[in-house]
Amino acid sequence: MAAQTEKTSKKMKKTTINKIVSTILLAGVCEIGLVGVPAITNLTHASDNPKVIEITAKKFEFTPNEITLKKGEPVILRLTTTDRVHGFMSKPLKFDTDIPPGKTTDVAVTPDTAGDFTIICDHYCGTGHGGMNMKVTVVE
Ligand SMILES: [Cu+2]
Numbered sequence: 814m815a816a817q818t819e820k821t822s823k824k825m826k827k828t829t830i831n832k833i834v835s836t837i838l839l840a841g842v843c844e845i846g847l848v849g850v851p852a853i854t855n856l857t858h859a860s861d862n863p864k865v866i867e868i869t870a871k872k873f874e875f876t877p878n879e880i881t882l883k884k885g886e887p888v889i890l891r892l893t894t895t896d897r898v899h900g901f902m903s904k905p906l907k908f909d910t911d912i913p914p915g916k917t918t919d920v921a922v923t924p925d926t927a928g929d930f931t932i933i934c935d936h937y938c939g940t941g942h943g944g945m946n947m948k949v950t951v952v953e
Contacts, residue, residue, distance in 0.1 A: 863886075863887040863888050863889050863921065864886070864888045864889070865888070865889045865891050866880055866888055866889070866890050866891065867891045867893070868880075868890055868891065868892050868893075868901075868947070869892075869893050869894070869895060870892065870893070870894040870895070870899040870901070870912050870934070870945075871894060871895045871896045871899075872896055872897070872938055872939050872941060872945075873934070873938065873939065873940075873941030873942060873944060873945040874945060874947075875932070875934075875945070875946070875947040877947070878946075878947040878948065879947060879948045879949075879950070880947070880948075880949055880950070881949075881950045881951075881952060882922070882924050882949060882950070882951050882952070883924075883951070883952055883953075884924050884925065884926065884927050884951050884952065884953050885923065885924070885925065886923065886924075887921060887922070887923040888921075888922055888923075889919050889920070889921055889922075890919070890920040890921075890922060891917055891918075891919055892910070892912045892917065892918040892919070892920060893912065893916075893917055893918070894912045894913070894914050895914075896914070897914060897938055898911055898912065898913050898914060898936055898938070899911070899912045899934045899936055899938050899945070900912070900933070900934045900935035900936030900938075901918075901920065901932060901934065901935075902932065902933055902934075902935040903930055903931065903932045903933070903949070905926065905928075905930050906922055906924060906930055906932070906949065907922075908920050908922060909935065911936055912936075924949075924951040926951060927951045927952060927953045928950075928951055929948060929949070929950050929951075930948070930949040930950075930951065931946050931947070931948060931949070932946060932947045932948075932949060933945065933946045934946065
């Protein structure tokens with residue numbers, strides 16, 4: 814009888830552990846599910862959310878200093894500066910903005926012509942200012 818009780822007790826312990834394990838597993842699955850939801854939402858609305866390209870300005874360069882865009886495809890150029898105010902201008906791409914320090918500046922662009930374009934810093938920032946630019950290639 815004692816042995817039987819011990820057996821039952823062991824079985825119960827095992828069942829409890831199994832329950833805990835499956836709860837942990839379930840929690841894990843739920844977490845993955847939750848993390849997965851925004852990604853799926855993003856995929857569904859990919860066409861509504863323009864691609865974001867982060868560009869950093871500092872004396873006297875933009876990083877990256879070369880990007881490729883697709884004609885007719887809207888993008889957001891997300892601009893920051895690590896030192897001082899810089900300019901960010903392209904006449905053919907139709908934008909002209911400043912990049913003030915301490916904040917993020919978004920420029921929405923939808924190129925309507927294929928070709929090579931240059932974005933320049935048009936806010937005097939020091940001795941190397943004249944050479945501060947980056948290349949944009951717009952492909953069909
Ligand atoms: Cu400059």
